[in-house]
Amino acid sequence: MADTSKPATRKAAIVGGNRIPFARSNTAYAQASNQDMLTATLDGLVARFGLQGAQLGEVVAGAVLKHSRDFNLTRESVLGSRLSATTPAYDVQQACGTGLEAAILVANKIALEQIESGIAGGVDTTSDAPLAVGDDLRRVLISLSNAKTLQDRLKAVAKIRPGQLVPEIPRNAEPRTGLAMGDHAAITAEEWEIGREEQDELAVRSHQNMAAAYERGYFDDLVTPFLGLARDNNLRPDSSLEKLAKLKPVFGTGEGATMTAGNSTPLTDGASAVLLASDEWAAERGLPVLAHLVDAQTAAVDYVHGGEGLLMAPVYAMPVMLARNGLSLQDFDFYEIHEAFASTVLATMKAWEDAAFCKDKLGLDAPLGSIDRSKLNVHGSSLAAGHPFAATGGRIVAQLAKTLHEAGPGKRGLISICAAGGQGVVAILES
Amino acid sequence: MSDWYRDFANSGFGTTITKQLGLPRPAVLRRYEPGQPLLPGPAVIGSAGEGRLRKALTELLQAEGVHVQSPVTADGATDGEKPAAVILDATGLRTPADLASAHDFLAPAIKRLRATGRVLILADPPSQADSPAQAAARQALDGLVRSVAKELRAGSTANLIHVPEGAEGSLASPVRFFLSGRSAYVDGQVMSVTAAELPAEEDADKPLAGKVAVVTGAARGIGAAIATVMARDGAHVVAVDIPAAGDKLAEVANEIGGTALQLDITAEDAPQRLIEHLRERHGGVDVVVHNAGITRDKLLVNMDAARWNSVMAVNLQAQLDITQALLDADGVLRPGARVVCVSSQSGIAGNRGQTNYAASKAGVIGMVRAWAPQFAERGATINAVAPGFIVTDMTAKMPFGTREVGSRLNSLQQGGLPVDVAETIAWLSQPGSGGVNGQTVRVCGQSLLGA
Numbered sequence: 001m002a003d004t005s006k007p008a009t010r011k012a013a014i015v016g017g018n019r020i021p022f023a024r025s026n027t028a029y030a031q032a033s034n035q036d037m038l039t040a041t042l043d044g045l046v047a048r049f050g051l052q053g054a055q056l057g058e059v060v061a062g063a064v065l066k067h068s069r070d071f072n073l074t075r076e077s078v079l080g081s082r083l084s085a086t087t088p089a090y091d092v093q094q095a096c097g098t099g100l101e102a103a104i105l106v107a108n109k110i111a112l113e114q115i116e117s118g119i120a121g122g123v124d125t126t127s128d129a130p131l132a133v134g135d136d137l138r139r140v141l142i143s144l145s146n147a148k149t150l151q152d153r154l155k156a157v158a159k160i161r162p163g164q165l166v167p168e169i170p171r172n173a174e175p176r177t178g179l180a181m182g183d184h185a186a187i188t189a190e191e192w193e194i195g196r197e198e199q200d201e202l203a204v205r206s207h208q209n210m211a212a213a214y215e216r217g218y219f220d221d222l223v224t225p226f227l228g229l230a231r232d233n234n235l236r237p238d239s240s241l242e243k244l245a246k247l248k249p250v251f252g253t254g255e256g257a258t259m260t261a262g263n264s265t266p267l268t269d270g271a272s273a274v275l276l277a278s279d280e281w282a283a284e285r286g287l288p289v290l291a292h293l294v295d296a297q298t299a300a301v302d303y304v305h306g307g308e309g310l311l312m313a314p315v316y317a318m319p320v321m322l323a324r325n326g327l328s329l330q331d332f333d334f335y336e337i338h339e340a341f342a343s344t345v346l347a348t349m350k351a352w353e354d355a356a357f358c359k360d361k362l363g364l365d366a367p368l369g370s371i372d373r374s375k376l377n378v379h380g381s382s383l384a385a386g387h388p389f390a391a392t393g394g395r396i397v398a399q400l401a402k403t404l405h406e407a408g409p410g411k412r413g414l415i416s417i418c419a420a421g422g423q424g425v426v427a428i429l430e431s
Numbered sequence: 432m433s434d435w436y437r438d439f440a441n442s443g444f445g446t447t448i449t450k451q452l453g454l455p456r457p458a459v460l461r462r463y464e465p466g467q468p469l470l471p472g473p474a475v476i477g478s479a480g481e482g483r484l485r486k487a488l489t490e491l492l493q494a495e496g497v498h499v500q501s502p503v504t505a506d507g508a509t510d511g512e513k514p515a516a517v518i519l520d521a522t523g524l525r526t527p528a529d530l531a532s533a534h535d536f537l538a539p540a541i542k543r544l545r546a547t548g549r550v551l552i553l554a555d556p557p558s559q560a561d562s563p564a565q566a567a568a569r570q571a572l573d574g575l576v577r578s579v580a581k582e583l584r585a586g587s588t589a590n591l592i593h594v595p596e597g598a599e600g601s602l603a604s605p606v607r608f609f610l611s612g613r614s615a616y617v618d619g620q621v622m623s624v625t626a627a628e629l630p631a632e633e634d635a636d637k638p639l640a641g642k643v644a645v646v647t648g649a650a651r652g653i654g655a656a657i658a659t660v661m662a663r664d665g666a667h668v669v670a671v672d673i674p675a676a677g678d679k680l681a682e683v684a685n686e687i688g689g690t691a692l693q694l695d696i697t698a699e700d701a702p703q704r705l706i707e708h709l710r711e712r713h714g715g716v717d718v719v720v721h722n723a724g725i726t727r728d729k730l731l732v733n734m735d736a737a738r739w740n741s742v743m744a745v746n747l748q749a750q751l752d753i754t755q756a757l758l759d760a761d762g763v764l765r766p767g768a769r770v771v772c773v774s775s776q777s778g779i780a781g782n783r784g785q786t787n788y789a790a791s792k793a794g795v796i797g798m799v800r801a802w803a804p805q806f807a808e809r810g811a812t813i814n815a816v817a818p819g820f821i822v823t824d825m826t827a828k829m830p831f832g833t834r835e836v837g838s839r840l841n842s843l844q845q846g847g848l849p850v851d852v853a854e855t856i857a858w859l860s861q862p863g864s865g866g867v868n869g870q871t872v873r874v875c876g877q878s879l880l881g882a
Contacts, residue, residue, distance in 0.1 A: 220674050225674070288712070
């Protein structure tokens with residue numbers, strides 16, 4: 001008897017994407033807000049696919065560093081864009097996993113036939129970052145605002161102390177450990193004995209791959225210029241091992257320190273968006289289907305007490321997703337492993353190759369095995385483009401979908417993105 | 432980009448001053464707005480000899496709601512309102528002596544012509560004359576119409592259309608264009624129509640409804656104006672420009688409800704990528720406007736290879752390559768397709784410091800002429816438009832004196848606007864313009880340069 005309890009769901013199509021060029025912190029986009037960047041990115045997507053005035057199922061996006069005034073960032077961006085004002089929107093936030101998680105959310109609603117189309121995106125600025133007042137001063141200011149009489153107001157103001165006037169600047173550090181993400185990654189790099197040279201090699205390849213892709217016009221339908229920038233300004237087409245070798249380590253300590261500014265991503269500003277839809281919706285509008293989002297998995301690790309590396313969660317998410325789809329790690333034509341740090345990519349792959357780790361930590365009979373490096377980040381990744389936290393997922397989804405489409409039908413691609421808080425998101429795309 | 436001098440010359444005080452000093456008096460031109468009547472007043476149609484077009488012309492104008500007056504006679508008697516158009520059917524010319532009747536009709540009629548009026552002469556081509564005398568008479572109209580255009584004031588224009596035997600059916604679209612505000616800055620021109628299979632009447636307000644139109648160089652200036660006018664006329668516009676101009680391009684596409692395609696048209700795979708895009712997204716294309724162009728000015732003796740090559744690559748070679756690829760690609764160029772190529776006055780008159788640019792733009796004229804017969808075989812057309820002094824961001828950067836002199840050196844005593852070029856291109860793109868093929872239409876206000 002056929003099992004009718006769980007009907008097969010349709011797969012969401014990835015129609016295309018758009019992003020603005022990514023800019024190193026405090027450079028080209030120093031004066032741009034998250035809303036400016038996300039709105040411009042949506043408008044670029046609208047122009048590419050002729051969505052002026054279109055009412056989509058939803059727009060889902062988020063930012064990691066967010067002003068309190070941006071409580072409705074995505075909806076406000078939609079209202080400022082050329083999309084119909086009747087397109088609903090909501091914000092999500094899962095650190096560096098935001099963009100991919102947003103795509104999964106939209107894809108799932110499409111799969112469940114709750115919506116026919118949607119945009120997933122993300123944006124971040126470390127230039128226009130929110131500054132907060134300390135808790136002491138905040139309490140004083142709130143009581144000042146609540147004060148009814150002049151006397152009460154004076155009393156409240158009298159409580160202000162000079163030390164309270166120093167703002168709290170958001171830090172790229174884990175609240176529970178106080179360590180910068182790079183310091184966490186350095187611990188993992190040391191544990192997995194990731195060498196300096198292999199990190200630099202990965203970084204050089206990322207720059208070279210992305211520069212070559214720009215040269216051949218690969219990004220022509222993935223990127224729209226913004227504020228005078230037409231290409232990512234972190235990209236160094238002339239990057240070389242010799243140049244990278246000269247850099248001093250910035251994370252880790254002592255002899256074993258291997259992580260430099262060259263093989264770590266810099267703070268970056270930028271935004272990205274991906275258009276997802278049902279096949280029917282795309283066909284009605286004559287829009288392409290680059291790939292389908294087949295499946296996804298999110299995992300988290302206990303990096304505080306559990307002895308696992310902060311950025312190792314994708315390692316755990318992967319076997320779960322592969323098993324569910326009856327696939328091995330080698331059944332893919334392209335791999336996109338987010339280059340938060342070169343060492344993270346290398347440690348991730350090393351863990352999948354490690355029999356003891358796969359048995360003890362992942363509970364697998366055999367290791368997942370190795371990845372053909374020639375299929376990894378073939379058009380460059382975050383080390384070259386930069387990494388505006390929430391925007392990276394959208395960049396990768398659109399880029400991989402296009403790569404699969406170019407390669408022809410039936411090609412499979414794998415995405416792996418690590419995130420702060422010990423989380424990780426992985427996904428499978430198929431053309 | 433307002434014309435301060437034109438505005439001054441049309442002000443109360445400015446009128447007095449410019450008249451007394453004999454200064455140029457540029458008029459505010461009559462430009463097309465959707466829903467506008469073809470003419471702001473009646474038309475008068477006359478003929479020299481036994482013309483064969485008068486009846487059809489009268490019917491055409493009446494169908495457009497234009498009141499057609501009987502010819503004004505030499506003594507100046509009229510039947511009422513001042514005409515907005517004076518049309519001469521000169522297809523009956525046999526000898527130069529017959530030209531006297533052209534004079535008899537035109538002189539009193541033009542004397543009464545309203546501001547922003549139109550003089551239009553229709554004649555057989557001199558190349559198909561039965562005798563040298565007839566060829567002389569027909570060719571004489573060239574000098575006549577060009578001189579009339581120079582004598583007209585207040586934003587009026589005069590143009591001549593050659594209509595060979597058998598091409599009468601192709602006349603409606605050009606006649607409408609030259610009478611309407613769409614041809615505001617087209618003056619003193621001579622063009623020809625040929626016989627062509629034309630579709631049934633199209634929507635007058637949306638002549639490009641349902642058409643897919645590619646416009647290159649659409650991010651700014653004349654290209655953005657072309658995209659805007661094509662969209663206004665009903666086309667879905669695929670706006671193309673280099674990736675570095677993508678933000679401006681997206682703005683244009685979003686403004687007009689089109690789509691943006693970032694593409695360097697000089698890339699080796701550009702024709703293929705454009706074709707794939709058109710096939711995948713639209714199933715084909717109806718109109719292609721080769722507008723993208725660059726200048727890299729230097730005197731020939733100082734010009735390096737890079738300047739020469741880049742101008743040739745963008746302005747000429749890309750037009751050739753993309754057009755050829757479209758012709759070769761099965762089914763992409765739809766039946767009745769229209770290709771319009773942007774040439775330039777520099778390509779006709781030459782320009783100091785622009786050997787590369789002028790060569791490329793002259794090349795475009797040769798290209799459309801050579802390709803026209805092949806296009807005609809598929810019911811398609813290919814034409815060029817040669818803009819004169821058009822007021823853009825680029826001309827705004829010219830030195831004041833150069834700009835002011837440059838903009839006045841034409842019969843309309845003012846620079847044209849990007850929309851004037853766009854209107855001419857949109858007209859050539861219409862299904863009804865199938866009888867206009869292999870032509871280069873100048874949009875220059877009858878510029879003194881290269882005339």
